[in-house]
Amino acid sequence: MxxxxxxxxxxxxxxxxxxxxxxxxxxxxxxxxxxxxxxxxxxxxxxxxxxxxxxxxxxxxxxxxxxxxxxxxxxxxxxxxxxxxxxxxxxxxxxxxxxxxxxxxxxxxxxxxxxxxxxxxxxxxxxxxxxxxxDLSRQTNRRPITTTAQTARTGVRASRATSAPSPTTAYVDNPTLVIGSSTGGPSAVEAVLRNLPLDADFRVIVVQHMPDAFTGRFADRLDGRSEYDVREATDGARIGGGEALVANGGTNLLVSHYNSGRLRVSLTDDDFDKGVQPSVDVTMSSVAKKVDDPLVGVVLTGMGSDGAEGIQALHRAGAYTVAESEESSVIFGMPKRAIATGCIDAVHRLEDIAADVLDNVREEN
The missing domain is CATH 3.40.50.2300 (Response regulator)
Structure with missing residues (x-):
């Protein structure tokens, strides 16, 4: 045929x-x-x-x-x-x-x-x-409500400040979240990050397949549309709770050091025979080796298999792992390959991923 x-x-x-x-x-x-x-x-x-x-x-x-x-x-x-x-x-x-x-x-x-x-x-x-x-029916709900980063950030902070206080939620100490995505990913990453409250205190690493001229602007947009302090990774950069790094296009991001809730990264031109830079596999595997506090790995929409090996490494390190469902993925390639490894703990529609991630890092009563 x-x-x-x-x-x-x-x-x-x-x-x-x-x-x-x-x-x-x-x-x-x-x-x-x-x-x-x-x-x-x-x-x-x-x-x-x-x-x-x-x-x-x-x-x-x-x-x-x-x-x-x-x-x-x-x-x-x-x-x-x-x-x-x-x-x-x-x-x-x-x-x-x-x-x-x-x-x-x-x-x-x-x-x-x-x-x-x-x-x-x-x-x-x-x-x-x-x-x-x-599948454009899965793309429709990903469009952001706001049109500029500054307006979005102001809106997020204003809504938090004027809303009625909610019961205090206790989270585990020093959680790290690694998000990998490709085609359809920019709005998907934003949808997850903007729904993570700052008091969850994540250290966040985002690996989105994107050339180097674009990753800085992507970091700026995430910074403006979430409560987290987001910036493009530089060699030797450090982050702690409430901060996030976006991997640079054209390089691979490795965690070189982790201590007392702060991690340091290094950038390398080595493509590790992955065919893509930045590679989700490379970064997730590095995180799994270096970080000994609570870990969460998320694979979102994208073509190909990048992330499947990284999810296995995180799973072996005891991380909680999540994949975006076929129902909401613009391209159900990367999540499908990750699920096929048998190392994914939960599969959710995009709009439910942040809530599940938060549930996993809440302190048990």
Whole structure:
């Protein structure tokens, strides 16, 4: 039985880029059913051709890629892959597009150097194919309520300050939480972290498959949308309770030292033959070796098997382990592989994960 080739609409204001991306996708077995030069044409092409996936440029005349994503999600929801400049400004607009419903992004190396797409054609085809399989019904509830990090952080703190006091909850001392994710992960990580109260006092490490130009901006967004002090990891960085690190793109994060509730990390260029940097497996395994206080490991949405070995290492170290369920995963790849190891203690929909994590670190009466 033959599998139907996936159908794509390619959107870019540069004719050269449209042709280049189209050729790469066709060579990879993806059928390009239409091309569009701006957001207006993109929305119309999606309505007309009903593709499986859209590759979307950001900066275009008449209607940019962010507005086009929003229109597509309102009229005919379709998985969208953003093609983003490999810059910090590119990261900002990419996260805006993810907020509006885009599934994932592909960072064009060297900013707008178009030939970089050709050099990375295998990765682009793989990314397009994975995004095409995303279940957008699972993406809808992941969109954040707020639109800017500062507004979100102010709102979180104001709501805590003005709400009626709740009974004091006692938590175990010095818990560490490691979260791994890939496709669909940025909003999933945020959904977990923003529901963890500061008094749980976690040391949090986030490993999200993402290039280095984007992980700093991702850390800033998490910092603004949660009660935790979140920053991008640097070599030798230390964190204690109420603090979080986001692993850098292009390196692997290792826990080099742990003592009295504070951990120190080191960064390495070694990919440990994992094929991805940062690798969830590498970081989780390192945490399992170094941290002897309570541990929790969580694997969220993503393509592939990264995290499966790391979850086994955490399980052997006595950690409580959680995987996102198929019901809520945008891509049920990484969680499925983790569950298959037999080392996952609980499987939950995304919206229930934070509560379960907290239940596991509460002091028993």
């Amino acid at each position: 033959t599998t139907r080739s996936q159908r794509a609409v390619v959107v870019d204001d540069s004719r050269f880029m449209r042709e280049l991306i189209g050729d790469v996708l066709r060579d990879g077995g993806v059928r390009v059913v239409a091309e569009a030069a701006d957001g207006h044409e993109a929305v119309a092409a999606v309505e007309r051709h009903r593709p499986d996936v859209v590759t979307m440029d950001v900066e275009m005349p008449r209607m940019n890629g962010i507005e086009a994503v929003e229109r597509i999600m309102d009229s005919r929801p379709t998985p969208v892959l953003m093609l983003s400049a490999y810059t910090e400004d590119g990261a900002d607009v990419t996260f805006d597009a993810l907020d509006r419903g885009a599934v994932d992004f592909f960072a064009k190396p060297g900013g707008e150097v178009s030939m970089g797409v050709s050099r990375l054609k295998e990765q682009l085809v793989e990314k397009v194919r994975s995004v095409a399989t995303a």
